[in-house]
Amino acid sequence: MTDRPGQPAHAVFRLALPNSLTLDERQLKLLSLLLAGSTDVSAAHRLGVSRRTVTNMLRSLMNQLGVNNRFQLGVALGTYSRCETGMRKRR
Numbered sequence: 001m002t003d004r005p006g007q008p009a010h011a012v013f014r015l016a017l018p019n020s021l022t023l024d025e026r027q028l029k030l031l032s033l034l035l036a037g038s039t040d041v042s043a044a045h046r047l048g049v050s051r052r053t054v055t056n057m058l059r060s061l062m063n064q065l066g067v068n069n070r071f072q073l074g075v076a077l078g079t080y081s082r083c084e085t086g087m088r089k090r091r
Contacts, residue, residue, distance in 0.1 A: 021064055026047060029047060030057055030058075040054045058073065
């Protein structure tokens, strides 16, 4: 799902993380929200934390994966994700 009205999510992604990377429930929820298209602010609101906490959580993930920015984080996490449902055709 997205935070944008009228724009449903087209696919559901799941992370298949390496054994060396362990994430807690809050980190997994954050990643799920961001993959679904949430902004940092809306994800923070849904998690009941500040935007700064979201930034810190992402920085922690970047450090664990050895990447330097959000783009690299997305690419690194993308290598561990798999699509659970196919893309829906647009009409």
